[in-house]
Amino acid sequence: MRVAVRQRLGAFRLDVAFEGPEDGVTVLFGPSGAGKSATLAVVAGLTRPDEGVVAVGERMLTDTAAGVFVPAERRRIGVVHQDARLFPHLSVERNLAYGWSRAKGERRIGWDAVVDVLAIRPLLGRSPRDLSGGERQRVALGRAMLSQPTLLLLDEPVSALDAARRGEVLGFVAELKRRFAMPMLYVTHSADEARTVGDHLVRIEAGRVVGEGAPGVMLPVDDVVGEVVAPGLVRVAEDWAVGRSVWVRLEG
Amino acid sequence: MLTAAEWEALRLTLLVAGEATVFGMIAAVGFAWVLARYRFPGRVLLDAGLHAPLILPPVVVGFVLLAIFGVQGPVGRWLDAWFGVRLAFTSAGAALAAGVCAFPLMLRSVRLAIEGVDPKLEEAAQSLGAGAWDRAVTIVLPLAWPGLVAGAVVGFAAALGEFGAVITFAASIPGETQTLPLAIYAALQVPGGEATAARLSAIAFALAIAGLVASEALLRFGRRGAGA
Numbered sequence: 156m157r158v159a160v161r162q163r164l165g166a167f168r169l170d171v172a173f174e175g176p177e178d179g180v181t182v183l184f185g186p187s188g189a190g191k192s193a194t195l196a197v198v199a200g201l202t203r204p205d206e207g208v209v210a211v212g213e214r215m216l217t218d219t220a221a222g223v224f225v226p227a228e229r230r231r232i233g234v235v236h237q238d239a240r241l242f243p244h245l246s247v248e249r250n251l252a253y254g255w256s257r258a259k260g261e262r263r264i265g266w267d268a269v270v271d272v273l274a275i276r277p278l279l280g281r282s283p284r285d286l287s288g289g290e291r292q293r294v295a296l297g298r299a300m301l302s303q304p305t306l307l308l309l310d311e312p313v314s315a316l317d318a319a320r321r322g323e324v325l326g327f328v329a330e331l332k333r334r335f336a337m338p339m340l341y342v343t344h345s346a347d348e349a350r351t352v353g354d355h356l357v358r359i360e361a362g363r364v365v366g367e368g369a370p371g372v373m374l375p376v377d378d379v380v381g382e383v384v385a386p387g388l389v390r391v392a393e394d395w396a397v398g399r400s401v402w403v404r405l406e407g
Numbered sequence: 408m409l410t411a412a413e414w415e416a417l418r419l420t421l422l423v424a425g426e427a428t429v430f431g432m433i434a435a436v437g438f439a440w441v442l443a444r445y446r447f448p449g450r451v452l453l454d455a456g457l458h459a460p461l462i463l464p465p466v467v468v469g470f471v472l473l474a475i476f477g478v479q480g481p482v483g484r485w486l487d488a489w490f491g492v493r494l495a496f497t498s499a500g501a502a503l504a505a506g507v508c509a510f511p512l513m514l515r516s517v518r519l520a521i522e523g524v525d526p527k528l529e530e531a532a533q534s535l536g537a538g539a540w541d542r543a544v545t546i547v548l549p550l551a552w553p554g555l556v557a558g559a560v561v562g563f564a565a566a567l568g569e570f571g572a573v574i575t576f577a578a579s580i581p582g583e584t585q586t587l588p589l590a591i592y593a594a595l596q597v598p599g600g601e602a603t604a605a606r607l608s609a610i611a612f613a614l615a616i617a618g619l620v621a622s623e624a625l626l627r628f629g630r631r632g633a634g635a
Binding site for chain 2 (some may be wrong): 231
């Protein structure tokens with residue numbers, strides 16, 4: 156995955172360039188308003204950059220100099236947002252089938268495999284309205300995977316969830332990556348998430364790339380001691396795999 | 408129960424209002440889409456122009472239609488010469504007059520419904536491989552369905568009751584352009600016609616109730632069709 160784009164968005168200038176591994180999770184890390192989501196929109200083909208290139212593998216998706224712009228519906232890039240954006244008028248099954256039925260000729264990722272990995276079989280007949288936040292995100296992940304993407308974009312996919320659900324959904328993301336060798340671009344402002352899922356980290360601030368490297372090196376754990384949750388109560392770590400937090404009570 | 412003439416007025420009214428609603432809704436969806444989704448020079452003017460029938464006296468609408476689509480009008484002459492179609496003083500003309508007057512109401516409802524569909528859902532559909540037409544048919548229109556039904560019901564009711572534009576453009580010819588309101592008015596012009604007028608009014612009332620029931624059924628159908 157290769158991205159090098161410039162775009163003016165009102166007073167904000169986006170000017171980012173980075174490369175991500177073809178089979179791993181690239182984390183776009185930075186504070187709110189840094190241009191992470193704007194970068195995703197450019198990669199997804201939902202906005203056209205003023206100049207630059209976007210390529211996935213050998214496939215050139217945007218190249219302003221050569222006049223190349225593949226529209227979003229033909230990019231085969233799956234997108235999952237923090238609000239799952241499930242279609243409210245369709246059942247879970249028909250949400251999953253939406254991208255699946257439009258990718259008939261190029262199915263590599265199986266329906267049953269995705270449904271089972273994400274454990275959403277019991278939800279198939281339900282309406283998106285009746286799902287919990289975590290279930291919604293799993294269905295959104297499944298819907299994106301079943302559209303047979305060559306790249307999966309995840310825009311703060313667990314930010315709207317509580318800590319326990321967050322760990323659970325992150326576990327599913329890791330499982331999807333392992334099972335389907337799916338390259339991903341993962342946007343977050345959480346150092347914990349970045350370290351947990353990331354293989355490569357791109358740090359963005361004020362519309363520019365300010366650093367790149369391995370997540371563990373870029374965001375050393377002792378950077379963050381913990382999060383003060385309540386007076387005298389500090390959460391020092393979260394075990395994503397089991398969705399449990401480690402708490403330390405300060406006394407005296 | 409009803410006399411032959413009353414049946415005729417009822418049939419004609421349903422035909423005229425039905426045609427006015429069907430064609431009016433097709434135009435309303437098209438124009439609502441353009442107004443809701445595109446920014447272009449003259450958009451405000453187009454919007455105002457499309458709403459003109461709402462603020463103009465219906466007689467004026469009828470007169471303008473006569474000037475344009477009448478036998479001597481530019482479009483009317485062309486239609487007559489090329490297709491042998493005459494609109495003035497025909498039931499198709501009554502439907503046109505009723506449809507034009509009801510159009511702004513349909514447009515308003517449809518446009519609000521289309522604007523109410525979250526563009527993020529359309530983006531999601533796009534990333535899942537759906538092109539523009541595909542998204543319109545599978546996402547936007549189904550989600551806008553209640554607004555479309557409301558627009559059709561309001562449009563049908565308005566077309567049903569349209570008087571001034573119809574009588575000006577299509578006159579009041581029994582069996583051809585004399586819809587219920589025109590027939591009621593004509594009955595009241597005849598001494599002793601109150602009984603007929605009352606019976607026709609009762610029919611109009613029954614039609615209105617039937618329209619409401621039908622709209623409820625349509626809404627339910629839409630919900631089921633959407634699979635929710």
